[in-house]
Amino acid sequence: MLKDCIYLDNNATTKVAPQVIEAIMPFLTDYYANPSSMHTFGGQLAKSVKVAREQIAALIGAEESEIVFTSCGTEGDNTAIRAALLAQPEKRHIITSQVEHPAVLNVCKQLETQGYQVTYLSVNDKGQIDLNELEASLTGNTALVTVMYANNEIGTIFPIEEIGARVKEYGAIFHVDAVQAVGKVPLNMKTSTIDMLTMSGHKIHAPKGIGALYVKRGVRFRPFLIGGHQERGRRAGTENVPGIIALGKAGELEMLLLEEATKRERKLRDRLEQTLLANIPDCVVNGDVKNRLPNTSNIGFKYIEGEAILLLLNKHGICASSGSACTSGSLEPSHVLRAMGLPYTTLHGSIRFSLSRYTTEAEIDQVIAIMPEIVERLRALSPFKNDDARWLQQQEHTLVNR
Numbered sequence: 001m002l003k004d005c006i007y008l009d010n011n012a013t014t015k016v017a018p019q020v021i022e023a024i025m026p027f028l029t030d031y032y033a034n035p036s037s038m039h040t041f042g043g044q045l046a047k048s049v050k051v052a053r054e055q056i057a058a059l060i061g062a063e064e065s066e067i068v069f070t071s072c073g074t075e076g077d078n079t080a081i082r083a084a085l086l087a088q089p090e091k092r093h094i095i096t097s098q099v100e101h102p103a104v105l106n107v108c109k110q111l112e113t114q115g116y117q118v119t120y121l122s123v124n125d126k127g128q129i130d131l132n133e134l135e136a137s138l139t140g141n142t143a144l145v146t147v148m149y150a151n152n153e154i155g156t157i158f159p160i161e162e163i164g165a166r167v168k169e170y171g172a173i174f175h176v177d178a179v180q181a182v183g184k185v186p187l188n189m190k191t192s193t194i195d196m197l198t199m200s201g202h203k204i205h206a207p208k209g210i211g212a213l214y215v216k217r218g219v220r221f222r223p224f225l226i227g228g229h230q231e232r233g234r235r236a237g238t239e240n241v242p243g244i245i246a247l248g249k250a251g252e253l254e255m256l257l258l259e260e261a262t263k264r265e266r267k268l269r270d271r272l273e274q275t276l277l278a279n280i281p282d283c284v285v286n287g288d289v290k291n292r293l294p295n296t297s298n299i300g301f302k303y304i305e306g307e308a309i310l311l312l313l314n315k316h317g318i319c320a321s322s323g324s325a326c327t328s329g330s331l332e333p334s335h336v337l338r339a340m341g342l343p344y345t346t347l348h349g350s351i352r353f354s355l356s357r358y359t360t361e362a363e364i365d366q367v368i369a370i371m372p373e374i375v376e377r378l379r380a381l382s383p384f385k386n387d388d389a390r391w392l393q394q395q396e397h398t399l400v401n402r
């Protein structure tokens with residue numbers, strides 16, 4: 001299996017940290033008891049779970065009792081949304097944004113079929129929402145505002161506390177999908193307006209299949225998974241102990257390394273981005289460069305297809321991503337870039353590079369060296385080389401008027 005690639009797809013998932021693997025090994029072998037069991041063996045496991053809970057709480061400035069372990073970010077998002085609605089059955093309005101992850105968007109779409117009214121806030125060309133639009137949408141009937149901290153495709157960071165202040169004025173519950181922000185942005189729930197916050201292990205160098213939901217003390221909560229009394233009755237199901245231990249260790253590492261690692265990633269990312277922009281004509285950075293994740297660069301290479309770039313990068317052992325949904329079976333370009341109103345030419349030719357603390361300077365140099373050649377080669381084949389192409393203009397026109 002391929003593993004020695006240049007991995008610049010860390011917003012999709014990350015490599016498990018060696019220290020995390022070391023921490024979980026005993027829990028895959030010797031320490032297998034059920035942490036809810038009455039015997040000493042079980043009690044030892046419960047203690048280890050408690051330590052992991054403290055580590056995750058420390059990472060986001062929360063109390064240990066405010067952390068609920070889940071199976072993934074998707075479960076955290078689903079749980080938070082359902083919990084907020086179940087706790088306020090009289091309210092039937094939800095506010096979210098057009099650029100959310102499907103783990104939020106598709107839940108909202110389903111809720112619309114169940115009688116809820118959903119406002120999907122628009123974004124500008126940088127992927128930022130308009131606080132005035134938010135204010136105009138909030139009413140006494142709004143049960144929940146659910147938005148992401150940082151966007152997975154373009155890295156744009158929303159002004160979370162400014163949003164939260166407005167949400168609180170209307171007495172709605174404020175849920176934030178921070179799957180891409182945890183470990184990349186310092187978080188402190190003690191001074192935050194956030195009521196519930198979702199995180200996911202596999203984005204912070206823990207394995208897949210573990211996540212956590214922060215639920216602020218005092219927020220009315222209803223469990224999504226119903227069954228046993230695990231997680232103080234907030235999430236039934238025997239604990240994924242190795243996953244929990246891994247998440248705790250990964251959280252501890254993020255806390256130790258966050259400042260230094262993000263500084264380094266930002267520097268590498270900026271070098272990659274600035275050199276590509278300088279060496280390749282007709283390309284643009286997508287997203288809000290002033291408020292952006294330090295590890296993410298989404299670049300639109302005009303007149304070519306993102307998928308074609310990815311295939312050629314892949315041939316050189318470089319893993320990146322396109323935000324497009326093509327990869328997931330639909331032929332529509334990314335809903336995020338579309339919501340930003342990007343022109344057709346950029347929309348299709350956008351790809352995302354996302355770095356991690358394991359990304360090296362030599363790897364970035366290789367991408368810098370290979371990209372101009374790839375883009376030139378594809379553009380030579382492209383029928384849409386200049387904006388005069390009539391067909392292209394028609395497409396832009398259709399899209400704008402949609």
Ligand SMILES: Cc1ncc(COP(=O)(O)O)c(C=O)c1O
Nearest residue numbers: 072073074101103152179180200
């Ligand atoms: C912003 C955001 N929310 C939610 C998720 C879902 O997380 P998970 O893969 O752990 O279910 C992701 C993962 O891509 C994400 O980027």
Ligand code: FES
Nearest residue numbers: 324326332333348
């Ligand atoms: S065909 Fe997939 S984004 Fe263009």
